[in-house]
Amino acid sequence: MSRKELEAVMSQSGKNIQAMEFALQMCIDKISNALSLASYETYDNGKQIFGTMWWQFNYEPNQNNSQNSLIAGIVREMVKNDDGALVIQKNNEFILAESFTVVYRAYKPNIYKNIVLAGGLAIHEVFLEEDVLHYTINDSKIKHYLDVLYGEYEQLISGAIRNYNRGNALKLGLKIGTLFDQQFGKKMVGQDEEGNDVSEADVILDEMYENRFSAVLSDKDSITPIEEGLEFSNLVSTAGNTKSGAVTTRDIYDTFLDVIHFAADSFSIPRGIMTGDVADAEAIRENFVNFAVRPFADAIETENNRKLYGIANVAKGTKFKIQTNTILIYSAEKFASAAEALFRIGGYNPNEIRSKLGEERIKEPWADEYYVSLNYARADSAGNASQTTDSNSS
Known part of the structure; x- marks a missing residue:
């Protein structure tokens, strides 16, 4: 991720900054993109076969989705939904649910209902545990924890943006001499909406602010009128974050980068993967696959084997397998x-x-x-x- 990409997602001061949402989506994209490069293999008595199941998980799970979109959706729901991702089989196709309700039970199969598919299609069927593919991660509350953590950092990012805007805004003083006040300040030309007298000087200053100054000033710039005999002085001076004293986006970038690191650490994604570091890239990529991608692959593989094949088939080598070692091309x-x-x-x-x-x-x-x-x-x-x-x- 480059600095330009980071600055592109930063909102202006006063707006809600979606830093954690952006960082979380980066993690989801990294993992789902890697999983889409894995090899989804099917076996019959220990021999690899290339049948319908192989085609669906490598190319076309259903008539409206490719394998990439299904895997991306599964990973997204596993991360963002506390109940994980739900995939149902309809007409021999695998379809990802957009929302659902699950009733967890201890001694009986879980119940899945209120299922909504793509396009807002609600199905009124009730499914039992063995009828669906339910993918979850070890800690389904991870997004909630990150949101709580970001609640503190959001204030730091907002403060850094305000400091940047304040440090780079144009601040001017308009000196008003006594001659101007004597010539235009005593002649009243009307009243404002609140019934206060409006002088010719007020009209001139209003015209200058609304027409002349607006062409060269932005919303964050300011001009302060200073009558003759008065002057301003800085009680506290805000130093810049560079040797030249200028205020740059470095503080915003560093604070934003902390949020990205929090999200990456929560999924065991090496920080270098998120920031595009090239130092020791081979080791970073291997750690990414081993510690960030393989847990998701294992969750999908395990669920598919226990629901689609069962113990009798898996024991004799008829099974579903995800080969993550094909993600890295040597x-x-x-x-x-x-x-x-x-x-x-x-x-x-x-x-x-x-x-x-x-x-x-x-x-x-x-x-x-x-x-x-x-x-x-x-x-x-x-x-x-x-x-x-x-x-x-x-």
Whole structure:
């Protein structure tokens, strides 16, 4: 996030500043964008298949949404809604609910009702726990905690903006000499709405303020009339935040940045991801995927497996799996040594290696086979070199 992007969302003084909402939306966007790059895989007896479920979670969950929009909506509701995100199945399509009511029960399945879908469509069906996909995060009150914390920081941001406006506003004094008052101040030309006498001097000054000065002054600038014999002096001088004494947006930016850091820390997002730091970028990205993205992926994967597959299917390898290691695309040069070692010990097959590099799969049987180098023996062979594995093993 650049300084220009930050300044673009800052409201003017006197308006409600949506700093925390902006920071929270940044976190949601980062996580949902990363999750949309993950690979949503389906398996049948341990073998990866590419059927309807695979298509829906990678491309088209329903006729009106893409995978990106569904994942973004799920993450948004998991964060902002205390009850999490609710997805129902209608006509073999996955549809995200915009709002719903859940009745939590201890010994019976939870009840879901008052469900409203996209476009304000209310459905009057009542669903039980096993009929829906209910995604939640560990601490569903996180948004509430952030709002309370921001209640204190909002005053600091508003104060920083006021100081900036005050420090950069044009402040002028209009000296009024005795000759002006003698010539125009004694001649009355009428009365105002409250019945006070209006002099010709008042009319001239009003015209100057309304017409002449308005062309060069903004709403935050001011001109103060100073009669001859009077003068102003600063009792307290507000110092600028730069060496030159100027007042810049740095204080606003730093205070705003604190709010962004609070939001990032609450979701275990490295601060460098939020601010665009490039120092140690590889480690930052890995921490982001491991500690911020994978918990959301695990919540979605677990809910899908327990509701869509069940214990009997999962136990035999028929399941749903989210591969988050495809979020980071590795360059062929950096990945070459690791890929060779993993291929040599049967850790990855050729197609899996290509997937890590963001390349298309090879539609040949041999590309899905696992290979082990002949100089690797089984651990229980007691060093017998003649007891080696086959070159083709799966």
